[in-house]
Amino acid sequence: MDYPQVKGRLEKDYPLKKLCTWRIGGKADAVFWPESIQDLVQMVRWCKQNDLPVFFLGRGSNVLLPDAGLRGLVVVTTGLNKVTWQQQTVIVEAGYSLMLLARETAAKGLQGLEFACGIPGTVGAAVAINAGAYGATIGDLVRQLTVLTAEAEICTLKQGDFSFGYRTSSLQKVGFLVLDCTLQLSPLADANGLKETMTQYMAKRRKTQPLEYPNAGSVFRNPVGDSAGRLIELAGWKGRRLGDAQVSEKHANFIVNRGNATSEQVLRLIAEIQQDVHTKFGVRLEPEIKIIS
Ligand SMILES: Cc1cc2nc3c(=O)[nH]c(=O)nc-3n(C[C@H](O)[C@H](O)[C@H](O)COP(=O)(O)OP(=O)(O)OC[C@H]3O[C@@H](n4cnc5c(N)ncnc54)[C@H](O)[C@@H]3O)c2cc1C
Structure with a gap:
């Protein structure tokens, strides 16, 4: 397959186990790491025109990838990592590390993302899945989204255009790819208290989760009222x-x-x-x- 010349890195016959935290999976026909949203959109549109299946991955921390590998193109979003701070709001691209964003918001004395300090995914996938912990979820913070529709059109969504549930969102149901999102945080007088909370969360994870072996977090959803x-x-x-x-x-x-x-x-x-x-x-x-x- 001769792919178009688009900025970013393209590798053929690439082991999927290198793209997920479980370290499991056969080979992808090809993997593309776009440098910008424009690169991603250009490549996805080309794949659509050529009937080539496209699969999206962030940091691969919530997926089980097949032993037989994947046909078509795997697009990894981790190069989409621009971030813009506007007082208590942050506009962040899909591939940005959620853990890094949680640390940065705390360092700025902003509250809201501390629950995410131990979640090893990208912001885009976290929004699509409505990642959460300790009773908080990222969906509560989302004010605006730029998405790529299943028809490869770019679209801006405002509050009311999307909804979130337990580890799910309306975006997943219609197959939207999150390109960037605007998160609303709140100011906090005591930034040290925030750091202390995050240190406690991390200590709890290290104590209760097998972080010493490759894994993909919780395998099953919690049934209502139980674990x-x-x-x-x-x-x-x-x-x-x-x-x-x-x-x-x-x-x-x-x-x-x-x-x-x-x-x-x-x-x-x-x-x-x-x-x-x-x-x-x-x-x-x-x-x-x-x-x-
Ligand atoms: C040790 C450990 C602890 C974890 N703890 C938690 C936790 O406390 N809470 C929690 O919610 N999760 C947790 N997780 C799971 C996981 O980290 C989160 O679900 C995370 O948000 C997934 O991000 P990712 O970039 O790795 O997604 P990936 O695994 O790469 O992708 C997951 C799915 O999202 C899709 N996707 C990827 N990018 C986008 C995008 N930009 N827009 C739309 N869809 C996209 C993919 O196609 C795929 O279907 C944990 C995982 C690990 C390994």
């Missing part, structure tokens, strides 16, 4: 292993890669856990991670 990890642990899955895919001994809602885990092993673990939890507790666990096939 997926609690049910999986109660069903006896902690530490159980299929090849190099293991239900974490630290946190039962994490599956870790102990070396060369495959997508197939993770999928089998997921299916067996779902079935067992359903049999034992009558609860159907739904994946929180995006399973790409």
